[in-house]
Amino acid sequence: xxxxxxxxxxxxxxxxxxxxxxxxxxxxxxxxxxxxxxxxxxxxxxxxxxxxxxxxxxxxxxxxxxxxxxxxxxxxxxxxxxxxxxxxxxxxxxxxxxxxxxxxxxxxxxxxxxxxxxxxxxxxxxxxxxxxxxxxxxxxxxxxxxxxxxxxxxxxxxxxxxxxxxxxxxxxxxxxxxxxxxxxxxxxxxxxxxxxxxxxxxxxxxxxxxxxxxxxxxxxxxxxxxxxxxxxxxxxxxxxxxxxxxxxxxxxxxxxxxxxxxxxxxxxxxxxxxxxxxxxxxxxxxxxxxxxxxxxxxxxxxxxxxxxxxxxxxxxxxxxxxxxxxxxxxxxxxxxxxxxxxxxxxxxxxxxxxxxxxxxxxxxxxxxxxxxxxxxxxxxxxxxxx
Amino acid sequence: xxxxxxxxxxxxxxxxxxxxxxxxxxxxxxxxxxxxxxxxxxxxxxxxxxxxxxxxxxxxxxxxxxxxxxxxxxxxxxxxxxxxxxxxxxxxxxxxxxxxxxx
Amino acid sequence: xxxxxxxxxxxxxxxxxxxxxxxxxxxxxxxxxxxxxxxxxxxxxxxxxxxxxxxxxxxxxxxxxxxxxxxxxxxxxxxxxxxxxxxxxxxxxxxxxxxxxxxxxxxxxxxxxxxxxxxxxxxxxxxxxxxxxxxxxxxxxxxxxxxxxxxxxxxxxxxxxxxxxxxxxxxxxxxxxxxxxxxxxxxxxxxxxxxxxxxxxxxxxxxxxxxxxxxxxxxxxxxxxxxxxxxxxxxxxxxxxxxxxxxxxxxxxxxxxxxxxxxxxxxxxxxxxxxxxxxxxxxxxxxxxxxxxxxxxxxxxxxxxxxxx
Ligand SMILES: Cc1ncc(C[n+]2csc(CCOP(=O)(O)OP(=O)(O)O)c2C)c(N)n1
Ligand code: SF4
Ligand code: SF4
Ligand code: SF4
Ligand SMILES: [Mg+2]
Numbered sequence: 001x002x003x004x005x006x007x008x009x010x011x012x013x014x015x016x017x018x019x020x021x022x023x024x025x026x027x028x029x030x031x032x033x034x035x036x037x038x039x040x041x042x043x044x045x046x047x048x049x050x051x052x053x054x055x056x057x058x059x060x061x062x063x064x065x066x067x068x069x070x071x072x073x074x075x076x077x078x079x080x081x082x083x084x085x086x087x088x089x090x091x092x093x094x095x096x097x098x099x100x101x102x103x104x105x106x107x108x109x110x111x112x113x114x115x116x117x118x119x120x121x122x123x124x125x126x127x128x129x130x131x132x133x134x135x136x137x138x139x140x141x142x143x144x145x146x147x148x149x150x151x152x153x154x155x156x157x158x159x160x161x162x163x164x165x166x167x168x169x170x171x172x173x174x175x176x177x178x179x180x181x182x183x184x185x186x187x188x189x190x191x192x193x194x195x196x197x198x199x200x201x202x203x204x205x206x207x208x209x210x211x212x213x214x215x216x217x218x219x220x221x222x223x224x225x226x227x228x229x230x231x232x233x234x235x236x237x238x239x240x241x242x243x244x245x246x247x248x249x250x251x252x253x254x255x256x257x258x259x260x261x262x263x264x265x266x267x268x269x270x271x272x273x274x275x276x277x278x279x280x281x282x283x284x285x286x287x288x289x290x291x292x293x294x295x296x297x298x299x300x301x302x303x304x305x306x307x308x309x310x311x312x313x314x315x316x317x318x319x320x321x322x323x324x325x326x327x328x329x330x331x332x333x334x335x336x337x338x339x340x341x342x343x344x345x346x347x348x349x350x351x352x353x354x355x356x357x358x359x360x361x362x363x364x365x366x367x368x369x370x371x372x373x374x375x376x377x378x379x380x381x382x383x384x385x386x
Numbered sequence: 387x388x389x390x391x392x393x394x395x396x397x398x399x400x401x402x403x404x405x406x407x408x409x410x411x412x413x414x415x416x417x418x419x420x421x422x423x424x425x426x427x428x429x430x431x432x433x434x435x436x437x438x439x440x441x442x443x444x445x446x447x448x449x450x451x452x453x454x455x456x457x458x459x460x461x462x463x464x465x466x467x468x469x470x471x472x473x474x475x476x477x478x479x480x481x482x483x484x485x486x487x488x489x
Numbered sequence: 490x491x492x493x494x495x496x497x498x499x500x501x502x503x504x505x506x507x508x509x510x511x512x513x514x515x516x517x518x519x520x521x522x523x524x525x526x527x528x529x530x531x532x533x534x535x536x537x538x539x540x541x542x543x544x545x546x547x548x549x550x551x552x553x554x555x556x557x558x559x560x561x562x563x564x565x566x567x568x569x570x571x572x573x574x575x576x577x578x579x580x581x582x583x584x585x586x587x588x589x590x591x592x593x594x595x596x597x598x599x600x601x602x603x604x605x606x607x608x609x610x611x612x613x614x615x616x617x618x619x620x621x622x623x624x625x626x627x628x629x630x631x632x633x634x635x636x637x638x639x640x641x642x643x644x645x646x647x648x649x650x651x652x653x654x655x656x657x658x659x660x661x662x663x664x665x666x667x668x669x670x671x672x673x674x675x676x677x678x679x680x681x682x683x684x685x686x687x688x689x690x691x692x693x694x695x696x697x698x699x700x701x702x703x704x705x706x707x708x709x710x711x712x713x714x715x716x717x718x719x720x721x722x723x724x725x726x727x728x729x730x731x732x733x734x735x736x737x738x739x740x741x742x743x744x745x746x747x748x749x750x751x752x753x754x755x756x757x758x759x760x761x762x763x764x765x766x767x768x769x770x771x772x773x774x775x776x777x778x779x780x781x782x783x784x785x786x787x788x789x790x791x792x793x794x795x796x797x798x
Contacts, residue, residue: 054791067620070584074582079600233580418735421735459693466520
């Protein structure tokens with residue numbers, strides 16, 4: 001399906017990542033937004049507040065992030081595409097109901113424009129330290145999808161992908177921006193509506209009495225949904241449940257339910273995962289990065305190549321699910337992975353796990369507040385080949 | 387205090403009568419129905435149901451005025467009343483009819 | 490069904506040597522069953538718990554309101570009362586503890602044609618969900634909130650909560666509760682609710698009528714239902730069982746329609762003022778929003794429309 005032209009502000013703009021993200025969401029068909037202001041994500045909410053009344057969207061500023069997250073799940077069950085945005089402390093508050101969205105298999109998009117933490121940390125300065133929280137932040141076992149854009153243009157393009165993935169896999173999709181990406185102003189081209197592909201909600205069309213909100217018997221088929229108010233009289237719960245959505249509180253039901261939640265993502269990593277590779281084939285060292293760090297790393301990579309070092313780059317566009325297979329493959333052919341990230345070591349742990357001792361992983365940490373000095377990354381590359 | 391008064395024109399007005407239906411095994415023996423039936427139609431049995439609760443007996447069937455208070459107050463959906471004179475099907479649903487209602 | 494004994498209809502058999510008990514025919518089901526997920530019964534509520542009674546009142550009130558049940562959606566939080574949504578054969582959502590109202594907000598704004606009802610416990614709605622409660626009331630969202638107040642956190646074992654009266658014993662107030670409790674009708678009214686009422690589980694007919702009225706009232710309507718928790722609140726305070734609490738309500742509830750909500754606070758085992766306290770008219774969140782934006786934006790304003798499938 002193609003995008004609704006009403007929501008597509010075609011043209012070339014000089015725009016920051018936050019605004020591009022808002023425009024992308026509107027182009028993707030998002031028409032329900034609930035949020036609570038927090039730096040550095042507020043501009044997204046502000047843009048949506050301004051734009052929604054003119055595109056038939058429903059904006060509500062909730063009393064907190066707990067409420068924002070709960071509201072977008074409720075709204076998703078009316079058939080609409082929904083989003084909330086936040087940063088740091090607000091992301092922590094959303095964790096509770098991100099788990100609910102996972103359990104209820106509700107498509108929705110959560111944007112986290114990362115800033116320095118912990119706690120109130122660095123409200124106005126960048127960080128990438130919520131990456132593990134994105135994966136593990138809500139209690140219990142589950143899988144979800146997290147994307148990480150690195151430019152204003154990608155904030156626009158990739159948020160559309162985020163909405164599409166959410167619908168395809170009936171899962172909350174986390175959009176992990178960082179303050180730099182959110183506040184960096186660059187050229188953004190918004191194409192014609194017919195150039196934008198949208199995954200519509202898959203609605204159930206069978207007999208009403210046969211409807212079940214879930215399908216656990218295979219990871220390839222995701223059950224179609226219905227909307228509240230259409231006479232299906234369905235029930236859904238955050239409790240462990242069966243395919244009818246009825247609570248079932250025992251170990252067997254838990255096994256079936258959780259296995260399904262995990263399988264539907266884990267067994268489809270190849271279909272979901274997006275990575276951007278460059279100069280990989282003959283690389284001795286691969287710099288793995290995401291978000292703003294991937295752009296800072298480029299400077300170091302360029303410099304290293306000028307110095308005759310064979311450096312490849314791998315950018316995680318989807319961070320979760322993790323491209324485990326690909327990293328394993330590469331681990332057998334390279335001397336080292338270099339991982340610059342604006343945290344004290346998060347994704348590097350995941351690379352280390354996948355490399356499983358086949359190649360050393362070298363973390364270039366940064367506590368946040370600013371991006372790496374490319375020199376530090378270059379130094380790590382140099383040391384790796386020395 | 388009871389909610390019921392005998393009206394002066396009792397002989398002239400048509401007092402409804404009810405048939406009481408009790409799903410004995412659904413009852414949890416709270417006695418709400420017995421306590422609040424305005425005509426003392428119900429009395430807790432000395433027998434036990436499958437779950438081990440006493441359930442209500444109808445001790446004065448003819449006295450039931452189909453006020454449905456028992457039906458309303460029962461937390462277990464174990465008791466309901468249908469007006470005797472009318473076709474019972476009107477109110478009590480035939481088993482299986484809700485299947486149609488949802489399709 | 491096991492026992493069959495009839496007496497009212499001619500021609501129907503009576504089992505011998507047994508005195509007539511009740512009409513029990515397994516080709517009939519309870520008239521409320523069409524509204525219930527009866528396949529999930531028996532429900533989890535204890536013997537002499539009043540939540541089931543509130544559920545019957547809700548069903549009768551819903552029937553009375555003549556609303557299209559396809560458009561009625563029920564949301565619950567977590568707790569004994571939170572299980573209500575799961576027993577209703579309506580579109581029903583069992584959410585997280587305290588978040589029923591924001592979840593319901595999403596549903597109500599996502600599809601303004603829905604009538605969204607929240608049925609949940611006192612702790613769920615006014616402790617962990619207290620902030621959502623006052624803000625939904627402030628916005629005058631089109632929601633009907635039925636709060637089952639059993640004076641404690643029942644599901645988790647009878648801990649003290651924001652409605653536990655002073656002196657009452659709870660598992661986390663073993664020497665009695667010494668915190669000031671909420672006066673919920675006052676809280677609701679002062680936060681902006683347009684319809685506020687309180688009944689006990691014993692006032693079953695009045696409760697039914699009030700629920701019907703609230704369902705038809707545009708805006709934020711709030712009904713507090715004082716309800717027996719036999720297993721925890723009553724037992725721990727040596728108040729007997731649910732029936733004893735019903736008797737207590739019978740003797741101590743005073744109906745005062747239009748009472749000043751400031752004056753309806755509840756003290757431990759003292760009188761309970763019940764009735765319809767507030768019924769005013771005020772534009773709802775959506776009416777306000779649409780009117781306002783239309784005014785400011787003119788033809789640029791595109792009203793929100795619920796999606797079609
Ligand atoms: C975030 C969170 N905190 C705590 C709990 C545990 N919990 C479940 S129900 C409940 C209290 C319910 O009390 P109330 O809302 O009054 O409902 P009742 O059981 O009394 O009907 C609590 C504390 C939870 N489920 N989630
Ligand atoms: S319908 Fe009324 S009179 Fe008849 S048994 Fe029930 S409560 Fe008593
Ligand atoms: S009210 Fe219902 S559960 Fe209670 S005793 Fe009567 S039939 Fe049984
Ligand atoms: S614990 Fe209390 S509130 Fe919960 S079901 Fe039992 S009696 Fe009812
Ligand atoms: Mg309670």
